[in-house]
Amino acid sequence: MTLRGGAVATLVAVAALLVLAASAPAAQFGSRPLKMGSKGKDVRVLQRSLTRLGQSTPVTGYFWKLTKRSTKGLERAQQWRVDGKVSRKDAARIAGLAAQAPKAPTATTGTVYFVRGLLKPEIALTAQSPGSAAVDVVDVASGAAVARLTVSFESAGTADSRWNGLTASGGIAPDGSYRFDLAEPGDARAAITGGQTDEFRLRRHTFPVPGQHDYGGAGSRFGAPRSGHTHQGQDMAAACGEPLLATETGTVAAKAYQAGGAGHYLVIQGAVTGTAHVYMHMVKASWADKGEVLFAGQQLGKVGTTGSSTGCHLHFERWTAPGWYVGGKPYDPLKELRYWDSYS
Ligand SMILES: [Zn+2]
Structure with a gap:
């Protein structure tokens, strides 16, 4: 009797511990x-x-x-x-x-992805049985989970899951370093078996002129006087033919040619921030037409000197939501440009 009673008490204690472990709140x-x-x-x-x-x-x-x-x-x-x-x-x-x-040194290493980019960080889970499992996207700096990917399995096997850079609440994850953590092996009894298992970086934007470039002097700045108007953007000198990249994933809102001004130009309406990105004096018309989706980092054209321009350069404008000549306002893009330049 004594032995049996002791065994039962032990079992109860073990069960209580298991319940405690399972229901411990994620503090x-x-x-x-x-x-x-x-x-x-x-x-x-x-x-x-x-x-x-x-x-x-x-x-x-x-x-x-x-x-x-x-x-x-x-x-x-x-x-x-x-x-x-x-x-x-x-x-x-x-x-x-x-x-x-x-940021810790590790924050500047790793593959770069863009919010709503063409390539998305992808993680592979392998399940041992049908059911579901969950992976958290963890902000390395704070340790906080910003998004959760739930994966369903109809049978044992491997499935890929991608993250678009949005948070659980539908917001945009801040620029930073992230990693995938298995949150719940679930009834699928899944484990991470491949994909982006290393830490990676997420960015909203990339710099528009990856080649050698120069911000110029006071005359290149936003607000510099021009005959009859003020300069609405930032000029960046670069060699003719240097690639120009889409700074944010979005849709081409305008593509046109203006002989006495912008030359070949393109406007992207950003799908991430709702703001506009404007490229002027391109060597020729962009391959991308109005309505086309461009992904951050994708080439949209080349540096040129078409229109009213005295040398090869990109004239770059930023407009607040809702965008370029549809109610938005131009603002000085230099601070953003320097930030994007710092990691691109
Ligand atoms: Zn300009």
């Missing part, structure tokens, strides 16, 4: 205090954030000595109270700091 970083012994996804977020803030910490999901040491290191560096624990308030401060911190 959001900052939703509870973290200290020695804490376990969970939020601990992983903390560990990545600490590393990002200069306190190198292994990402184990388990708050133990090294995490405590890093936490103390950060507390000292920030002149906070040093206790090696992370209160909810500390978590908010750490998240804020990590968001501002320069």
Whole structure:
């Protein structure tokens, strides 16, 4: 009797542990205090954030000595109270700091994809039985899942799943580094078996002139005086014939020739931001016609000097939503251009 009773008690205890493990909430970083012994996804977020803030910490999901040491290191560096624990308030401060911190070196490595791009990051799952499984797209910097791909299997086998760069709520994922994590093996008992298993980068835009280019002086800027008007874009000098790339995935809203001005020009209405991208003085008409879809990074033409132009260059304009001469306004594109140039 005693033996049997003990065995039953043990079984009950094991069952209770299993239930606990299965139903443990996926804690959001900052939703509870973290200290020695804490376990969970939020601990992983903390560990990545600490590393990002200069306190190198292994990402184990388990708050133990090294995490405590890093936490103390950060507390000292920030002149906070040093206790090696992370209160909810500390978590908010750490998240804020990590968001501002320069990207880790790994953030600049890896394949580049564009939001709604032609090529999409793809992950292969292999299932052992019919059912479904789920993969999370995880923002490497914050550790947060921004999107979930659910894959259904009618039988055991392998299936590919692609991500278009949109978040679970339908928003646009910010530029950054991402990776696929198996979220739920599910009843399909699936595992990741191929595809984009390494970290990758996601961008909304690419730079329009990948070849050698020059932003010129004050006369090339947005707002520079011209006879009878002000300059509505940024000029970038480049050799005639250099490729011009679509800066954002979108639809050709206009394609025309203007002898006394823009020369051969093309306007893309961005499908990601709803803003317009304008290319002028192209060597000849773009192959892409009005209504055609262009993907970010796709070549749309070549640098030229057609129209009113004194040398080979791209005159590039940006217009706010709803777009070019349909209610949008031109704005200075230089800041964006320099950012796109920095990683393209
Ligand atoms: Zn110009």
